[in-house]
Amino acid sequence: MILLPRNHALQPYRLQGIALPPRAPEGPLARTAFAAAHVIPDPLRPHSPWDSRPQLDWEATLRFRIGLWDQGLHLAEAMDTAQRGMGTDWATAKELVERSMREARAHPLCPRVAAGVGTDQAAPETLSSLDAIIAAYEEQLEAIEASGAQAIVMASRALPAIRARPEDYHRLYRRLIDGAAQPVILHWLGAMFDPGLEGYWGCASVEAASDFVLQLIAENPGKVDGIKISLLDQAHEEAFRARLPGGVRLYTGDDFNYAPLIAGDGEHHSHALLGIFAAIAPAATRALEALGRGDHALYHQLLAPTVPLSREIFRAPTRFYKAGIAFLAWLNGWQSHFTMPAGMQSARDISHYAEVFRLADQAGLLADPDLALARMRLLTGLYGIEQS
Template identity: 55%
Template sequence: MVEIALPTADRRLERYRLGEPSPYWTAGGEARGPFNRVAIAAAHVVADPLAEQDPWVEPAIDWDRTLAYREALWDLGLGVAEAMDTAQRGMGLGWPQAKELIARALERARARGDDPVIASGAGTDHLEAGPGVTLDQVVAAYEEQVSTVEGLGGRVILMASRALAKAARGPEDYQKVYGHILSQVSRPVIIHWLGEMFDPALEGYWGSGDHLAAMDTCLSVLQDNADKIDGVKISLLSKDKEIAMRRRLPAGVRMYTGDDFNYAELIHGDEQGHSDALLGIFDPIAPAASAALGALARGEDKAFFEILEPTVALSRHVFRAPTRFYKTGVVFLAYLNGFQDHFVMVGGQQSARSLLHLAELLRLADKARVLRDPELAARRMREVMAVQGLA
């Protein structure tokens, strides 16, 4: 057994004994799939710590490691949501880098030959969300990014727009913009409703600060354009709101859960339906998610919950308020698991969480059985602690 002294809230060091390596990373394909849910992980990017650029000014990406992690997700049977908020879109990753990331990931997906699932974020983040922004500018920005993704042969995830949130005067403006863009897409898209807990600039999206009123507007867009929509991903961290909306969706439109607090029960579903998954937490818990989804597809509901439920406490910690800093936990777990050799992030976001937060991440990741090599994880945790004065 591996032991490590971890800091506590009362400023002590407490011995913690790590468990056995995760059994899920090494499980064979027959133990995983096929799935009876669509399961997509929003994937993170790996920064290049040796690049000359200052990380707060110009993002530098380690393309080899970034793409290798997408390969790992596909090998586990999961799809990839590319260039989304988990990839620090709007928090260090701009449209020029996102465009290159999408192009490289699509090329890698095509090279596999097994038709892995990949969908890419198209938004308006190259348009400054200032006071003078107009709806016409929002439409043009969406058109540019949608045409880029589709021109590369990709499927679109239509991201929420900070510029639209700034320019819109009411629900009718959202209906106008989304209706215009959806009329032009060449294949069905996923619409992403990202809540203000993930991005404060999106408060009042769909024309109302009341989520239920906003839901009515979103549903009207879905109903008016159902043939152009594969599904909707809502990230409001409320299972009740997701279930309420799920039960009102037009026929053929999927609900992709973005609820990183309650995903296990939402994916499992009830007598009236279930949610598919498009989740940021599926990046760090990918092997457990894969194993659980395989069990669910085989009718092993008990095993599904036994595998996935322990990851929920980890996820709630990763996504605790301020929720927008969850990417730090995602990348930290990738570092602990050996998918990158450093804990450096695009935009310097490794500094967004405290040492106590990271220590608890290690404990919860161990309890969730998602650590590939506990000895490596402990060694790397000690290195991070040493940098912060706990040698």
């Protein structure tokens, strides 16, 4: 039993879940599934967390990725989950991709690695023109392709900052899509994930933006593997994916509604490129196996209890969801400490972490309950909660 805060009071809680231990896939997964992974710092290396390059624990960071691959998932690398632009700089991201690619090549399951291409190597004040933004994107695209990873063209804050018009987006994305060595994954990240992306695509409405993006893809669909959409709007995603050209995937980034979106409506379905899959990998792998066998009941049984957990981790302000991902990695023994680049662990309060602990237990996602309980006791103690 442990005392946990809720509604400004302490309540006793007893562990009740049946743990789903991580394991290798026992059959094919029904969908292509990328897990976006976080990064693990080395807390003992002296540095200034808020204004210097993060000092990563490379061994732990890569071990976490190998653990995802061992469970049959692919890797979305150096994305916003890895704190791109919120504690992780481009130099670190580039090294991260290169190290992950070396590990992926040696892995027996031959996992795919898709990595974020952005503009964050350049200071914002230098990205004052479209030509400068294009040059920054192309520099990163060249580096990602040289590593052997597939490119994910991330949304850049630089475009809304210069009030880019649709024709500017068109020029940029045509250049990147057509010039890439292999088909790219596009990336539509809503302002709830990053307020600096408000007004992306230069359109006045989501409907107009959707028309623009679909036309962009249709101009050269052979060079677009798919598009990741993170707008937390199930109806929009369902309507959008039904309009995609054949062979172009919709990778859901909807961490609220992924279960029905991945299951599909009988005619169309979404694949996955999700931050939450890094936290719920044992359930996600089993659910996608069940879906591959046509066992929809088991699929929903496995994923249903993960949805409240994901909604808590991604609750507003959604951009701080990375803290919940790192917290669960700590509870599950993937890292020896609960610290994050830029001190991001402080972005959520103890009541949030207590609720994540409860919901992870109820979803069977505390692999070693004794370890998780001991670490939760340690964390509550730091907040002045005395356990009996």
